[in-house]
Amino acid sequence: MASASVSAGGDRPVLGRSPLSRLPDQILKWGLTVLAGAILVLIAFFFVRLYIEARPAFDKFGVFGFTFDNNWDVSRSIYGALPLVVGTLITASVALLIGVPVAIAAALFVTELCPQKARGALTIMIDLLAAVPSVVYGLWGVFVLIPKLKPAEQWFTDTFHFIPFIGGAAVAGPNYFIGGLILAIMIVPIVSAITREVMATVPLDHKEAALALGATRWEMIRTAILPYSRAGITGAAMLGLGRAIGETIAVTLVVGNAPVIGKHLFDQGYTLAAVIANEFGEAANNPLHRAALIAAGLVLFVLTLIVNAAARWFVSRGQRGNRAAAEPAGVAA
Amino acid sequence: MSAMSAGGVLPPVSPGRKRKDATMRVLLGLGTAVALVPLVLVLWYVAKRGLGAWSSSFFTTDPTGNFLGNPGGVKSAILGTLEMVALATLIAVPIGVGVALYLTEYGKDSKFASAVRYFVDVMTGVPSIVFGLFVYIVLILSGVGGGGYAGWKGSVALALLMLPIVTRSAEVVLLLVPNTLRESALALGAPRWRVVARVVLPTALPGLVTGMLLAVARAAGETAPLLFTAAIVNGTSFNLGTRMNSLPVQIFNDVGQAQDRLVTRAWGAALTLVLIVLVFTLIARLMSRRSRLT
Amino acid sequence: MTIPLTSSQRGTETEQAPDQKRRFEPSGKDQATGAGRRVSIKGLSAWYGDQYAVKELDLEFEPNKVTAIIGPSGCGKSTMVRCINRMHEEIPGTRVEGEVLLDDQDLYANEVDVTSVRRAVGMVFQKPNPFPTMSVYDNVASGPKLSGTKGKHLKERVEQSLRSAALWDEVKDRLDRPGIGLSGGQQQRLCIARTLAVEPEVVLMDEPCSALDPVATLRIEELIEELKTRYTIVIVTHNMQQAGRVADSTAFMLTGELVEVGPTETIFTKPTDDRTEQYVSGRFG
Numbered sequence: 001m002a003s004a005s006v007s008a009g010g011d012r013p014v015l016g017r018s019p020l021s022r023l024p025d026q027i028l029k030w031g032l033t034v035l036a037g038a039i040l041v042l043i044a045f046f047f048v049r050l051y052i053e054a055r056p057a058f059d060k061f062g063v064f065g066f067t068f069d070n071n072w073d074v075s076r077s078i079y080g081a082l083p084l085v086v087g088t089l090i091t092a093s094v095a096l097l098i099g100v101p102v103a104i105a106a107a108l109f110v111t112e113l114c115p116q117k118a119r120g121a122l123t124i125m126i127d128l129l130a131a132v133p134s135v136v137y138g139l140w141g142v143f144v145l146i147p148k149l150k151p152a153e154q155w156f157t158d159t160f161h162f163i164p165f166i167g168g169a170a171v172a173g174p175n176y177f178i179g180g181l182i183l184a185i186m187i188v189p190i191v192s193a194i195t196r197e198v199m200a201t202v203p204l205d206h207k208e209a210a211l212a213l214g215a216t217r218w219e220m221i222r223t224a225i226l227p228y229s230r231a232g233i234t235g236a237a238m239l240g241l242g243r244a245i246g247e248t249i250a251v252t253l254v255v256g257n258a259p260v261i262g263k264h265l266f267d268q269g270y271t272l273a274a275v276i277a278n279e280f281g282e283a284a285n286n287p288l289h290r291a292a293l294i295a296a297g298l299v300l301f302v303l304t305l306i307v308n309a310a311a312r313w314f315v316s317r318g319q320r321g322n323r324a325a326a327e328p329a330g331v332a333a
Numbered sequence: 334m335s336a337m338s339a340g341g342v343l344p345p346v347s348p349g350r351k352r353k354d355a356t357m358r359v360l361l362g363l364g365t366a367v368a369l370v371p372l373v374l375v376l377w378y379v380a381k382r383g384l385g386a387w388s389s390s391f392f393t394t395d396p397t398g399n400f401l402g403n404p405g406g407v408k409s410a411i412l413g414t415l416e417m418v419a420l421a422t423l424i425a426v427p428i429g430v431g432v433a434l435y436l437t438e439y440g441k442d443s444k445f446a447s448a449v450r451y452f453v454d455v456m457t458g459v460p461s462i463v464f465g466l467f468v469y470i471v472l473i474l475s476g477v478g479g480g481g482y483a484g485w486k487g488s489v490a491l492a493l494l495m496l497p498i499v500t501r502s503a504e505v506v507l508l509l510v511p512n513t514l515r516e517s518a519l520a521l522g523a524p525r526w527r528v529v530a531r532v533v534l535p536t537a538l539p540g541l542v543t544g545m546l547l548a549v550a551r552a553a554g555e556t557a558p559l560l561f562t563a564a565i566v567n568g569t570s571f572n573l574g575t576r577m578n579s580l581p582v583q584i585f586n587d588v589g590q591a592q593d594r595l596v597t598r599a600w601g602a603a604l605t606l607v608l609i610v611l612v613f614t615l616i617a618r619l620m621s622r623r624s625r626l627t
Numbered sequence: 628m629t630i631p632l633t634s635s636q637r638g639t640e641t642e643q644a645p646d647q648k649r650r651f652e653p654s655g656k657d658q659a660t661g662a663g664r665r666v667s668i669k670g671l672s673a674w675y676g677d678q679y680a681v682k683e684l685d686l687e688f689e690p691n692k693v694t695a696i697i698g699p700s701g702c703g704k705s706t707m708v709r710c711i712n713r714m715h716e717e718i719p720g721t722r723v724e725g726e727v728l729l730d731d732q733d734l735y736a737n738e739v740d741v742t743s744v745r746r747a748v749g750m751v752f753q754k755p756n757p758f759p760t761m762s763v764y765d766n767v768a769s770g771p772k773l774s775g776t777k778g779k780h781l782k783e784r785v786e787q788s789l790r791s792a793a794l795w796d797e798v799k800d801r802l803d804r805p806g807i808g809l810s811g812g813q814q815q816r817l818c819i820a821r822t823l824a825v826e827p828e829v830v831l832m833d834e835p836c837s838a839l840d841p842v843a844t845l846r847i848e849e850l851i852e853e854l855k856t857r858y859t860i861v862i863v864t865h866n867m868q869q870a871g872r873v874a875d876s877t878a879f880m881l882t883g884e885l886v887e888v889g890p891t892e893t894i895f896t897k898p899t900d901d902r903t904e905q906y907v908s909g910r911f912g
Contacts, residue, residue, distance in 0.1 A: 021524065022524070024524065024526045025524050025525045025526050027526075028525065028526040028529065029439055029525075031431070032431055032432070032434055032435035032438070032439065033435060033439065033440075035428060035431045035432050035435060036431075036432050036435040036436065036440065036445070036446070036449045037445075037449070038428075039432060039449050039452055039453060039456075040448060040449060040452055043452050043455065043456070045471075046463075046467055049467065049470050049471055050463075050466065050467065050470065053470050053474065101364065102364050102367050102368045103368065104364075105360065105361045105363075105364025105365060105367075105368075106364055106365040106368040106369075108361050109361040109362055109364065109365040110365070113358060113361055113362070114365075116719050116720075122365065122369075124618065125369055125372060126365075126368055126369065128372055128611075128614070129368070129369075129371070129372050131550060131554075131610050131611060131614045132372070132375055132376075132554075132607065132610070133553075133554025133555070133556070133581060133603075133606055133607070133610060134554070134555075134556065135554070135556045135581045135584045135585050135588075135603070135606075136375065136379060136554075136584070136603045136606065136607055137375065138585075138588065139379075139584060139588050139599055139600070139603050140374075140375045140378055140379070142588055143378075143382075143596070144374070144378055185371045188368050192368065203756070205752065205754060205756035206756055206758060206759070208714065208717070208752065208756075209752065209756045209757075209758065209818070209821075210758075210769075211714065211717060211745065212712060212714060212745055212749065212750040212752075212822070213745065213746070213749075213769065213770040213773065213821065213822070213825055214346075214742045214743065214744075214745040214746035214770065214773060214774070214825055215742065215745075215773055216350055216351070216353075216354035216742055217354055217358070218353060218354045218357040218358065219350070219354070219773055221357075223758065223769055223773075224758065227758070227760035227761070228759065228760060230760070239458075242458050243458075245460070246458070246459070246460025246461070246462070246463070247460070248460065248461065248462040248556075248557045249556045249557055249581075249585060253585075253588055253589075273460055273462050273557075276462055276466065277462060277557055277560060280560065280561050281561075284561075293466075294466055294470070297462065297463050297466045300460055300462075300463060301459065301460070301463045304458050304459060304460055304463075305455065305458070305459075307458075308454075308455065308457075308458035309455075312454065342664070342729050342730050342731070342732035342747070343729070343732060343734075343739065343740075343743040343744060343746075343747050344743050344746050344747060344774075344826075345743065346740045346742050346743045346774075347774070347775065350742075350773070350774075351740070
């Protein structure tokens with residue numbers, strides 16, 4: 001803003017604005033800055049308060065003891081979260097194994113194979129998967145998926161009885177597998193959306209180069225699109241992982257909530273998020289139990305932070321690498 | 334058959350390659366179908382079983398809390414959701430747009446702005462139950478407002494959830510406002526706050542509303558943040574200072590019960606909730622399609 | 628003329644119909660001079676949606692000669708050339724009518740597989756576009772690998788192609804380094820090697836030097852001079868001096884139509900059509 005005070009005739013500055021009229025600008029700027037800074041303060045505050053309330057549990061069992069002891073026994077006030085951590089990892093792994101390939105297939109189909117006219121409708125439908133509230137997925141899981149899939153699950157585990165962890169089990173109604181399956185459905189939209197974005201940045205040049213060499217459509221995808229998108233797809237998958245780790249309500253309704261490490265894919269299990277939702281009611285009057293649940297929340301928080309940070313690093317590394325590829329190294333022949 | 338019947342001029346293409354191409358096309362199409370089948374199934378079941386629960390009393394009576402006999406409707410749940418989400422929006426949107434404004438108008442290159450942006454991104458990855466825990470600790474354990482469960486505390490948790498969504502989408506939209514627009518206004522001698530209020534925000538408004546609607550749709554469907562902040566109650570209340578019911582929590586509660594009528598009510602409530610969320614989502618999509626900026 | 632196939636030429640695509648009457652006959656480009664294929668365009672029309680870009684064009688490309696296509700921006704020269712290797716149809720909403728014959732084979736015939744058209748008719752693009760995630764070797768090998776060439780044959784093919792593109796000496800010690808680490812001119816020669824590796828009969832070049840500096844351009848023009856003994860070459864260029872340097876014949880296009888075609892010298896010194904005369908003397912375009 002021009003604020004020179006050149007006085008042409010008289011003492012009043014010609015170009016200057018009075019300090020009072022600049023006040024709203026100052027207020028706006030500093031107000032918004034404070035607001036933005038408040039975000040940083042908030043996050044720090046999160047950590048601190050969570051940790052303080054979780055301390056009783058960490059004091060009693062040690063941070064490693066709490067996280068890695070295999071004994072979650074509410075009745076005896078012993079809180080070792082390993083069954084929860086393992087359950088979280090199992091359900092999240094199942095979710096990734098099922099959800100990521102499906103999401104990538106859908107992204108490829110929509111961007112490369114399907115007719116132009118269907119593209120918009122398909123994209124909206126895939127994104128709508130994210131609009132369904134998690135409690136509704138849970139409800140559907142309990143009353144539709146679990147009973148309808150039980151025979152198939154039993155057949156599967158009987159047929160493949162020789163594979164450890166998968167075979168030879170008695171299928172519990174709610175179990176790790178159903179938990180992972182519901183999570184898979186829930187992560188498809190986000191993995192697919194980001195994969196689509198990543199694939200859209202593949203330069204037309206490379207796709208044309210592959211086609212001009214006589215590649216079939218699939219060969220072009222394999223040669224030009226997938227290698228280019230590798231880092232971005234990894235990032236997308238990790239974002240899906242973060243989502244799967246943190247999802248609470250749908251999982252707690254279908255995983256069985258048994259605080260032990262199940263020996264089979266079709267056993268009941270428990271996750272960090274589910275235990276908090278499930279047990280918080282009864283823990284309201286039990287300070288140690290409550291502290292243990294908050295500690296579980298803290299572990300969950302840290303886990304998602306790490307996964308999401310790694311995801312973002314992958315996505316940005318993909319973008320950086322590909323931008324560097326776009327410029328030739330030198331000018332000489 | 335290979336393409337060699339093309340007179341021997343063109344090189345042959347092995348049937349193996351053509352088979353592989355066809356197979357992969359089918360697989361990719363199947364994968365897409367697999368992705369969409371759950372959507373269709375869920376919506377169909379919710380519609381089928383939910384419609385059976387709908388009646389005028391479903392919408393006009395509160396849950397009775399009776400395990401046997403008449404379970405009542407979900408009136409307090411619907412109203413509670415609307416009230417709490419409205420308050421959450423009132424909190425999250427000004428703050429979210431404010432932070433986005435900071436990032437686009439003042440903080441494009443500073444390290445501070447990068448840090449803020451990074452942590453807003455961090456917030457999008459925080460599980461919703463952790464937000465609930467945080468609000469429980471800060472507002473309930475510490476005895477704020479009498480230390481009990483309250484609707485407004487639920488709104489705070491929902492607002493925390495909405496904040497990164499609003500900020501991210503607002504930042505994208507604000508960045509799309511052409512700089513030339515800002516510059517011409519500034520060149521006319523308008524002070525910055527005027528440019529923001531009279532030029533930038535109105536231009537970005539449709540996009541901002543879209544982002545807001547998507548955040549609202551998300552918040553309306555969330556259960557975990559409300560479990561130990563607003564908790565659950567049977568009666569309708571317009572007092573956000575007391576416990577408040579909500580559709581997601583009501584459903585969550587009813588699912589766990591072994592009573593048929595309660596389960597039916599859960600399906601009816603689920604259909605209601607899905608419709609509310611879908612309406613907001615679809616309006617947001619339609620708006621973004623018509624927007625001048627996107 | 629049936630030339631016995633060497634093992635590297637044959638590749639491993641050998642699933643042939645038992646009642647096949649004619650075997651695949653390459654035009655003997657392994658030899659110093661060979662019979663390249665002739666390309667004949669008859670009544671070619673091409674559209675982008677409603678936009679009529681190429682209007683009933685007739686043109687012949689002589690075997691083992693370089694034909695340049697010149698004309699102002701937007702005259703349809705790139706579109707026309709992309710119809711020869713059927714890349715035009717990859718863009719949604721496009722349409723093609725007419726015939727494109729390779730010797731006597733219509734490339735648009737129903738039974739023709741488009742991927743085999745593109746193996747026979749290669750293309751070098753305006754901006755060098757080596758695959759960024761692949762090494763020099765893998766870039767050149769990417770085409771032959773698709774048709775099953777492996778092992779020793781593959782290595783021979785890669786070396787042969789890099790030599791043909793006058794790049795072998797510069798990269799022979801760094802075959803496994805990324806293709807994008809080369810300079811602009813080297814990258815374009817890498818793309819040429821990649822195109823030659825699938826053993827096409829015709830090579831299309833769409834303004835191959837417009838992204839390169841003059842030194843790199845000159846090297847590629849020398850290369851074109853060598854390559855024409857073994858391939859039929861079509862080069863789209865907006866640079867008339869370049870057409871003068873490399874082309875045997877030149878065709879001038881304007882708003883989707885062929886205005887005039889003939890020996891390069893004639894086109895530039897004694898053109899028959901007024902519009903050609905105006906374009907080559909720089910009065911428009």
